[in-house]
Amino acid sequence: MTLEEALHNNDMNEIMDSMTAYVYGRIKTIGVKDLEGKTPEDFVGEVLMKVAEGERDWSKSKVPFKDFLFGCLKSHLYNFFKSFEQVYETELPDIQSGTASGNESELKHIAIKKLKEDGADQDEIDVFECWIEDMNKPAEIAELLGKNVKEVYNITKRLERKMPKLQTQIIKFV
Amino acid sequence: MSREIKNKIDDALFNFYLEADKDTIIEFAAREHSESCRV
Secondary structure (H helix, E strand, O other), X not given: OOHHHXXXXXXXXXXXXXXXXXXXXXXXXXXOOOOOOOOHHHHHHHHHHHHHOOOOOHHHOOOOHHXXXXXXXXXXXXXXXXXXXXXXXXXXXXXXXXXXXXXXXXXXXXXXXXXXXXXXXXXXXXXXXXXXXXXXXXXXXXXXXXXXXXXXXXXXXXXXXXXXXXXXXXXXXX | OXXXXXXXXXXXXXXXXXXXXXXXXXXXXXXXXXXXXXX
């Protein structure tokens, strides 16, 4: 499918709304306030421009168009936020070298304890545990937990708000 | 937070936005707007 066909066959307004929402979510999760004058919509526009100009080559992609655009956006945001994360990572040199005293299992338990202290309910804890166990598709999580997908979306949104604080708290325990 | 756990959280939130339907995104956008107005 050519780029023109992909643009024609997809609801681009819907995709751009989803992409913009993702950028808002990432900003909130990372806890960055200074976007160097950019808005979340700017990041989406930059990605679409890269695709339109061929810097990101849709013709070589093997995934649906929406997944391709989201992948480009994830990479674009990663590159932008890298400078912020490098500062963050310097606070965790022992983790990077693999000599941290806290292993992943310990960190998981600490994270759950901190989430509970921050007011997380059992639904949020269950979803968080799914994530740590590499189950990250909302539909799969919904099926495992016997909930509908909409409920999982709402739980995820509540959890997302707790992530910046959780990251800060976990740093103190490693 | 270890890089691995952080990546797992990032992946879950990525899939959340990728797979959320139109109504869900609109609902969340409205909630974001409402929260930002309160601030």
